[in-house]
Amino acid sequence: MSKKIPSDIYEKTFSFRFKRWLDGTKDPFIDVIETKPQTISEEELERKEQYKKEKEERIKNLYTVGGSRRVKRFNKLYTFFCVAFCVFLVAMLLVAVSNLPAYGEATNPANNEVAKRYIEEGLKETGSVNIVTGMILDYRAFDTLGESHVLFIATAAVLILLAKTSDKTEEATGENDRIYEPKNDVILQTAARLLVPPIIIFGAYVVLCGHLGPGGGFSGGAIIGAGLILYLNAFDFKKTERFFTAKTYKVLSISALGCYCLAKSYSFYTGANHIHSIIPLGTAGDILSSGLILILNICVGVVVAGTMYTFYVMFRKGGY
Amino acid sequence: MEFVQNLPFISILVSLFAGPVCLLLKGKKAKYVNLFVIISVGIMQLFVLLHALKLKEAYTYSMGHYPAPWGNEIRIGILEASMALFFTIILLLSMLAGIREREKDIDSEKQNLYYVMTNLLLCSLMALVYTNDIFNAYVFVEINTIAACGLIMIREKGRTILAATRYMIMNLLGSGLFLLGICFLYDLTGHLLMSNIKEQVAILNVTGEYHMPLLVAIVLLAVGLAIKSALYPFHSWVPDAYGYSTVSSAAILSSLVSKGYIFLLIKIFYRVVGFDIIASSKVIDVLFVFGVAGMLMGSINAIKEKDIRRMIAFSSVAQIGYIYMGFGLGTVAGMVASVYRIVFHAATKSLLFVAASGLIDASGNDKHITSLKGAGYRNKTAGVAFTVGALSMIGFPLLSGFISKILFAGAAWETDTKMMVTLVALAISTILNAMYFMRTVITIYTPMKTPEVKEKGYAKIKFSEETLKNITLIGFIVLNVLLGVCSEPVVDLIEKGLAMFG
Numbered sequence: 053m054s055k056k057i058p059s060d061i062y063e064k065t066f067s068f069r070f071k072r073w074l075d076g077t078k079d080p081f082i083d084v085i086e087t088k089p090q091t092i093s094e095e096e097l098e099r100k101e102q103y104k105k106e107k108e109e110r111i112k113n114l115y116t117v118g119g120s121r122r123v124k125r126f127n128k129l130y131t132f133f134c135v136a137f138c139v140f141l142v143a144m145l146l147v148a149v150s151n152l153p154a155y156g157e158a159t160n161p162a163n164n165e166v167a168k169r170y171i172e173e174g175l176k177e178t179g180s181v182n183i184v185t186g187m188i189l190d191y192r193a194f195d196t197l198g199e200s201h202v203l204f205i206a207t208a209a210v211l212i213l214l215a216k217t218s219d220k221t222e223e224a225t226g227e228n229d230r231i232y233e234p235k236n237d238v239i240l241q242t243a244a245r246l247l248v249p250p251i252i253i254f255g256a257y258v259v260l261c262g263h264l265g266p267g268g269g270f271s272g273g274a275i276i277g278a279g280l281i282l283y284l285n286a287f288d289f290k291k292t293e294r295f296f297t298a299k300t301y302k303v304l305s306i307s308a309l310g311c312y313c314l315a316k317s318y319s320f321y322t323g324a325n326h327i328h329s330i331i332p333l334g335t336a337g338d339i340l341s342s343g344l345i346l347i348l349n350i351c352v353g354v355v356v357a358g359t360m361y362t363f364y365v366m367f368r369k370g371g372y
Numbered sequence: 373m374e375f376v377q378n379l380p381f382i383s384i385l386v387s388l389f390a391g392p393v394c395l396l397l398k399g400k401k402a403k404y405v406n407l408f409v410i411i412s413v414g415i416m417q418l419f420v421l422l423h424a425l426k427l428k429e430a431y432t433y434s435m436g437h438y439p440a441p442w443g444n445e446i447r448i449g450i451l452e453a454s455m456a457l458f459f460t461i462i463l464l465l466s467m468l469a470g471i472r473e474r475e476k477d478i479d480s481e482k483q484n485l486y487y488v489m490t491n492l493l494l495c496s497l498m499a500l501v502y503t504n505d506i507f508n509a510y511v512f513v514e515i516n517t518i519a520a521c522g523l524i525m526i527r528e529k530g531r532t533i534l535a536a537t538r539y540m541i542m543n544l545l546g547s548g549l550f551l552l553g554i555c556f557l558y559d560l561t562g563h564l565l566m567s568n569i570k571e572q573v574a575i576l577n578v579t580g581e582y583h584m585p586l587l588v589a590i591v592l593l594a595v596g597l598a599i600k601s602a603l604y605p606f607h608s609w610v611p612d613a614y615g616y617s618t619v620s621s622a623a624i625l626s627s628l629v630s631k632g633y634i635f636l637l638i639k640i641f642y643r644v645v646g647f648d649i650i651a652s653s654k655v656i657d658v659l660f661v662f663g664v665a666g667m668l669m670g671s672i673n674a675i676k677e678k679d680i681r682r683m684i685a686f687s688s689v690a691q692i693g694y695i696y697m698g699f700g701l702g703t704v705a706g707m708v709a710s711v712y713r714i715v716f717h718a719a720t721k722s723l724l725f726v727a728a729s730g731l732i733d734a735s736g737n738d739k740h741i742t743s744l745k746g747a748g749y750r751n752k753t754a755g756v757a758f759t760v761g762a763l764s765m766i767g768f769p770l771l772s773g774f775i776s777k778i779l780f781a782g783a784a785w786e787t788d789t790k791m792m793v794t795l796v797a798l799a800i801s802t803i804l805n806a807m808y809f810m811r812t813v814i815t816i817y818t819p820m821k822t823p824e825v826k827e828k829g830y831a832k833i834k835f836s837e838e839t840l841k842n843i844t845l846i847g848f849i850v851l852n853v854l855l856g857v858c859s860e861p862v863v864d865l866i867e868k869g870l871a872m873f874g
Contacts, residue, residue, distance in 0.1 A: 161561055164562040198499070209525075303396070
């Protein structure tokens with residue numbers, strides 16, 4: 053049997069407040085937290101308007117996008133051919149894929165002496181417990197050397213496109229994220245303070261143990277880069293600039309790439325000329341083992357972390 | 373192993389390492405480092421070529437301690453070495469010719485980035501020429517693409533950003549298709565090394581197994597590289613990319629970057645699939661049709677164009693058409709003609725771009741063809757150079773273009789079905805070439821009859837004002853005449869190289 057409660061007592065209970073909140077008749081934050089509606093300042097509006105105008109002007113000056121009949125007709129044909137071509141391509145590729153050797157068969161052409169030697173001799177020849185790392189950093193190190201330079205050149209291309217030069221007055225026009233600093237988001241900062249050290253340490257672990265287990269320079273570098281980005285987001289440029297500026301990136305990545313180049317030059321040269329390499333492989337499973345792989349992993353990790361962080365900074369307004 | 377056999381590997385590593393170093397240096401120092409790297413790499417290629425000629429057979433050089441199918445490998449023969457040497461010479465001349473424009477066009481703080489891109493471009497070209505591993509080729513194709521994109525957009529004026537975006541989209545599509553092709557090939561053969569793939573493909577061809585996926589793989593590789601080298605229907609990025617970038621970039625892009633991809637395609641035809649299989653497949657017929665279409669459409673577009681840089685860019689589309697037409701003939705003579713066309717086009721197109729920039733300078737920086745009236749009198753060296761380049765393009769005797777067209781005609785004679793089409797296309801294309809190039813030459817040598825000119829004469833640009841550019845122009849002219857007059861050793865070299873290639 054339920055008991056009827058008088059309304060003045062009921063109004064003080066949690067369930068009543070919850071019901072009102074559910075109905076939407078009461079906002080729990082009123083009288084509890086100080087709130088202020090967002091206002092857009094006139095300056096900002098003006099700037100927006102101006103920016104819009106400039107953009108239109110620029111587009112008009114640069115690309116004369118005519119609305120002539122020929123262009124319209126072309127656009128229709130273009131859409132049609134696009135769709136037709138894509139359908140054709142998809143169909144062709146699907147048919148081709150269905151004719152490929154079945155996945156996972158033992159008799160497939162891909163299961164040949166190449167893979168066999170990687171698996172059977174990999175540990176003995178490279179000293180790396182992780183065969184994949186042994187493959188990419190020892191057997192096919194030249195490919196990976198190219199790959200790490202791809203990352204580097206991508207950063208250089210982004211620097212060409214977005215690096216701030218002295219004659220551009222981004223700060224005056226407000227195209228700069230630095231005006232929102234110093235940040236003071238307590239939740240984010242507390243979380244970052246707790247999370248960033250483990251993330252970076254874990255990244256370093258993944259880099260350093262790349263030859264012992266899953267991991268390596270590429271994945272570990274990405275983890276470190278993510279940690280740096282989180283740190284930058286939670287705090288501000290002033291804090292990150294104490295230890296990481298454009299100059300740091302340049303010096304770090306160049307010394308890493310140079311180290312990689314030198315180390316591999318030595319092993320390519322001795323390999324091709326059939327000279328015995330003096331680099332010891334160590335005991336498999338030790339942290340200091342597998343010859344050059346550990347050093348190369350560190351180099352790749354540094355390059356990847358720097359690249360990720362630089363990409364993020366460059367794509368923010370304001371730059372380094 | 374002799375020390376000289378190490379030089380290809382050293383040249384790749386030196387140019388690779390010079391890329392990051394230039395990021396740390398200031399613009400001027402980076403420029404000198406870059407020049408030093410190009411010259412030293414060029415000298416190394418010369419020694420490699422001499423050694424390859426002496427050796428009379430190709431040799432492989434393993435990159436690391438593991439033999440070929442397990443590790444990476446590069447392969448050095450006559451054709452590779454001569455191409456590498458030739459590319460380096462053109463790169464050096466193009467870089468020297470555009471120094472003043474670069475300083476004007478590029479932000480002073482970003483000068484060094486230009487040299488980062490050039491060094492890595494040189495490295496990727498060397499690696500593309502020498503590599504014997506198809507996945508390794510893909511890695512350096514990536515570097516090549518990004519470097520070329522950087523060279524376009526570093527100017528940051530006019531439509532270069534749009535041009536770079538277009539370039540990037542089309543080229544990434546090409547790279548994607550190329551990678552897909554590699555995946556198919558790997559799945560079918562289980563190898564990434566070119567020689568091993570060739571063995572497996574030959575076996576598959578005999579047994580007739582996996583015929584359809586193999587064909588798709590070849591098509592994907594060919595189309596991917598055709599897009600990247602601007603074969604006719606995929607040429608939409610060409611005019612903007614070549615027309616608005618700074619002079620050295622335009623010269624490098626038109627004469628080296630696209631040629632690197634074409635050389636890779638030749639390599640795939642000869643060393644991955646095998647020339648006999650390619651010659652008997654339908655793939656080359658398709659390339660032939662697109663090549664012929666490109667020859668004609670490129671020239672027609674160039675005739676319509678009023679901007680001299682864009683006109684030369686459209687002419688490139690026509691020239692790429694020639695090269696693919698030579699592939700399409702499916703004979704060794706056709707391949708020789710195509711390779712000679714690569715050499716000819718690289719030498720002539722960079723000459724034309726540099727000469728055009730000299731003419732534009734003499735006409736108040738106006739690229740429109742009507743404002744170039746009398747420019748040949750105002751800047752004499754550029755005028756002469758442009759005339760030589762234009763005559764060579766048309767196929768004037770004694771210049772390299774003439775030899776190239778003779779080679780194509782001779783190659784066409786050997787085939788039965790494609791002979792008429794090739795000869796007619798050559799004739800029409802020559803007439804179209806003459807139309808727009810002679811029009812430009814006549815325009816730049818039309819005397820101006822304004823009263824100012826009659827009184828004071830032309831406002832000339834003296835030789836000493838542009839010494840470096842003029843010297844490079846003379847270098848280009850000499851190269852062109854040499855290729856035309858002494859064509860026999862060059863063609864002989866190409867024939868020997870191609871024979872060694874298979």
